[in-house]
Amino acid sequence: xxxxxxxxxxxxxxxxxxxxxxxxxxxxxxxxxxxxxxxxxxxxxxxxxxxxxxxxxxxxxxxxxxxxxxxxxxxxxxxxxxxxxxxxxxxxxxxxxxxxxxxxxxxxxxxxxxxxxxxxxxxxxxxxxxxxxxxxxxxxxxxxxxxxxxxxxxxxxx
Amino acid sequence: xxxxxxxxxxxxxxxxxxxxxxxxxxxxxxxxxxxxxxxxxxxxxxxxxxxxxxxxxxxxxxxxxxxxxxxxxxxxxxxxxxxxxxxxxxxxxxxxxxxxxxxxxxxxxxxxxxxxxxxxxxxxxxxxxxxxxxxxxxxxxxxxxxxxxxxxxxxxxx
Numbered sequence: 001x002x003x004x005x006x007x008x009x010x011x012x013x014x015x016x017x018x019x020x021x022x023x024x025x026x027x028x029x030x031x032x033x034x035x036x037x038x039x040x041x042x043x044x045x046x047x048x049x050x051x052x053x054x055x056x057x058x059x060x061x062x063x064x065x066x067x068x069x070x071x072x073x074x075x076x077x078x079x080x081x082x083x084x085x086x087x088x089x090x091x092x093x094x095x096x097x098x099x100x101x102x103x104x105x106x107x108x109x110x111x112x113x114x115x116x117x118x119x120x121x122x123x124x125x126x127x128x129x130x131x132x133x134x135x136x137x138x139x140x141x142x143x144x145x146x147x148x149x150x151x152x153x154x155x156x157x158x
Numbered sequence: 159x160x161x162x163x164x165x166x167x168x169x170x171x172x173x174x175x176x177x178x179x180x181x182x183x184x185x186x187x188x189x190x191x192x193x194x195x196x197x198x199x200x201x202x203x204x205x206x207x208x209x210x211x212x213x214x215x216x217x218x219x220x221x222x223x224x225x226x227x228x229x230x231x232x233x234x235x236x237x238x239x240x241x242x243x244x245x246x247x248x249x250x251x252x253x254x255x256x257x258x259x260x261x262x263x264x265x266x267x268x269x270x271x272x273x274x275x276x277x278x279x280x281x282x283x284x285x286x287x288x289x290x291x292x293x294x295x296x297x298x299x300x301x302x303x304x305x306x307x308x309x310x311x312x313x314x315x316x
Contacts, residue, residue: 001166001279004218006250008159042249045227047239051299054292055241058216058252060162069203081205083213083283091200092164094216094282096254098292113292121159123250125241130296131305133288134212134256134271140287141209147289 008121009045010038010109012059016117023115023151033102036109036122043107050104054128055111060121061093075149080142086150098128166279167203168196170217174275181273181309191260194267194280201265208262212286213269218279219251233307238300244308256286 014034016022023032036057038046049055071087072079082090102110109125143150172192174180181190194215196204207213229245230237240248260268267283301308 001169004164004166004279004281006162006164006252008162009249011159042227042241045240045249046242047228047237048242048300049239051297051302052242053295053297056254058254069200070205079205081207082203083200084204084206084210084285086284086287090282091167091203092281094164096214096216096284098290100292121162123162124248124252126244126254127242127298127301128292128296129244129298129301129305130291130293131298132256132309133291134258134286135288137211138286138288139209139211140285140289142206143285143287144209147287151290 006123008039008060008123009042009125010036010122012036012116012118012120012122014114014116014118014120018117022117030113032114033110033112034114034116036111036125038107038109040107046104049101049125049127052101052127054098055101056096056098056126056128057116057122058094058096058124058126059116060123061088061095062119062121063117064088064093067091067093073150076146078142084141164281166197166218166281167200167283168194168280170194170274170276170278170280172272172274172276172278176275180275188271190272191268191270192272192274194269196265196267198265204262207259207283207285210259210285212256213259213267214254214256214284214286215274215280216252216254216282216284217274218281219246219253220277220279221275222246222251225249225251231308234300234304236300242299
């Protein structure tokens with residue numbers, strides 16, 4: 001199949017300058033504030049976004065050099081298929097986070113609950129609509145009972 | 159910023175052969191069944207995925223020719239910034255759906271609640287973990303009170 005190409009629509013400015021110490025989940029970093037700077041040509045697309053309390057950010061994990069088909073979370077010590085994990089070391093270094101949208105100042109989105117490194121290229125932003133999420137008969141496989149450990153974990157920790 | 163490139167890890171086989179008639183949201187299509195065929199080189203990454211009832215599928219909207227910065231949902235009749243909508247006509251034609259994972263047979267994921275066209279390139283699969291989603295103080299802006307209309311809508315309808 002053809003290679004898929006995307007042009008970043010913006011960039012993250014965050015306190016996480018390197019690869020280490022980044023929360024592994026947005027939900028585990030409620031107090032972390034950051035900005036998304038939307039590039040000038042896309043500002044018009046932000047109209048009405050300020051009515052939403054949370055947004056889904058799709059971004060490229062630009063610090064990841066190489067993917068893997070297996071992942072071993074530091075708080076689990078067992079190897080899993082990468083598609084059954086949130087590991088950043090995936091065949092395509094693509095990630096999504098639901099973050100809180102605090103305010104919008106023209107091209108700057110002030111966000112909190114952030115797990116993104118400084119300089120992260122942003123590919124898309126969508127409104128977060130919890131009513132679309134499934135709520136019945138959910139099973140979370142090997143993660144059952146381990147969500148709290150996952151939220152406490154940061155990158156670079158083993 | 160540099161162009162971001164991804165190589166599809168799989169392809170969707172679904173009953174929606176063209177651009178019309180596709181449910182606009184996975185949540186609006188609980189009875190629609192489809193398959194994701196994972197390409198051979200990525201099969202190892204599926205290990206342990208079968209424990210999850212739902213998965214997040216990130217995919218490329220390959221039928222979309224051109225993006226726009228404004229979108230006018232057919233059930234709303236008002237224009238909004240595209241990042242405040244789920245319109246497929248976005249600067250980057252990238253989408254995500256939470257679908258039900260019915261079973262896995264080697265390289266085939268049998269899924270339901272599907273809003274993807276046949277032939278859709280799949281970029282990534284992640285486990286769906288509802289405990290990571292925000293639940294407090296949610297506002298959904300212009301979509302308030304309109305979620306049901308959105309779920310009933312299909313592509314090509316005006």
